[in-house]
Amino acid sequence: MFNPSQQDVRRFFCETFQKMRENGILTPLETIAADWIGQHPEYHDDLADTERALEANYAVDQGKTNPFLHLSMHLSISEQISIDQPRGVKAAFFALANRFGNEHDAHHEMMEALGQMIWTSQRSGLPPDGQAYMDDLARRARG
Template sequence: MFTPSQQDVRRFFCDSFKKSHAREILTPIEAIAADWIHQHPEYEDVLSDLDTALEANYSVDEGKSNPFLHLSMHLSISEQISVDQPRGIRSAFQVLARKLNSEHEAHHQIMECLGEMMWNSQRSGLPPDGEAYIEALRKRAS
């Protein structure tokens, strides 16, 4: 399993941003990242300065939103939808996107459920509960 460091993740998004703006060839995963970056122009200042990005601290206690976590969650959700894992996420996403008339907002709804599932897993010490995750998405979609 690939487990990138915090710096690896930040470099990836900054490099994807830089390559996209320079109209360089992107790998498939960089292209997906660049699409999400373009949908979040509020992150461009952070992504345009690698040194600052590597040093930045996004403390929950200070109320700072972490753009790298947010974009990483978009990437994770995109991958989950593409392979329909956990099973049912693709259809839940499609229903949510139609209901909200926005694939982006559907991602944000899924993100909340994903965050809750991960928090519950960390708190309980048990593996993430994909069934509970999908059920939470279905409730939002109904």
């Protein structure tokens, strides 16, 4: 199983951003990441300096979103949708996209549900509850 460190993730996004700026050749995963990076210009300064990015602290009390976590969640959700895992997540995504009128906002709504599932798992010490995640997505899709 692939288990990158925080440093690995930050390097991946910074290097992808650098390749984007230089019109470099991207791997398939970098291509997906580049699309999300392009949709989040507010993160470009964070991605422009790898060494600064490796040292940056995005504590909750600072009130600044961690761009690497945010982009990683976009990648994770993109993968979930592409393989429909957990089963039904693709339909939930399209229902959310229909509700919000665009796929980006649907992703952000899914991030809320995914984040809630992870937070609950961490607090309880239990494995992530995929059914609770799907139930949350269904509720969000209904509005």
